[in-house]
Amino acid sequence: MMKDTLRVYDSGNKYADRYTVVNMNRPEYPPGCYECFGMSTHPFHPQGIGQHGSAMPGGHLGMRIRFSDLNTDCQRAAEHMKD
Numbered sequence: 405m406m407k408d409t410l411r412v413y414d415s416g417n418k419y420a421d422r423y424t425v426v427n428m429n430r431p432e433y434p435p436g437c438y439e440c441f442g443m444s445t446h447p448f449h450p451q452g453i454g455q456h457g458s459a460m461p462g463g464h465l466g467m468r469i470r471f472s473d474l475n476t477d478c479q480r481a482a483e484h485m486k487d
Contacts, residue, residue: 410485412474415466420444421453423474424465425482432458439485447481454481 411426421442430439440459447454459465471479 410471410482411461412469412471412482413461413465413467414469414473418466421455422466423478423482424459425471425485426459426461426465427485428461436460441482441485443478443481445475446477448477 409427409429411428413424413426415422415424422445424440424442426438426440428438431437432439437458437460440457442453442455442457442459444453446452471482474482
């Protein structure tokens with residue numbers, strides 16, 4: 405996997421889907437959007453969130469962080485995003 409394939413954003417406690425993982429190798433429509441996976445801090449918890457979508461990468465998704473900064477559950481939930 406290339407380093408810039410996945411971009412990870414953290415919106416803090418602002419939203420229930422705190423983290424957004426964007427795969428820059430999977431463009432979608434409209435132009436500028438890419439496949440993404442949004443999730444809460446505990447995506448496997450019964451009240452957790454984990455869902456696919458499309459997103460335009462950028463600061464509106466939160467602060468950019470490294471994939472390794474995600475907790476183990478979030479890394480496991482987003483593992484399918486890797487090429």
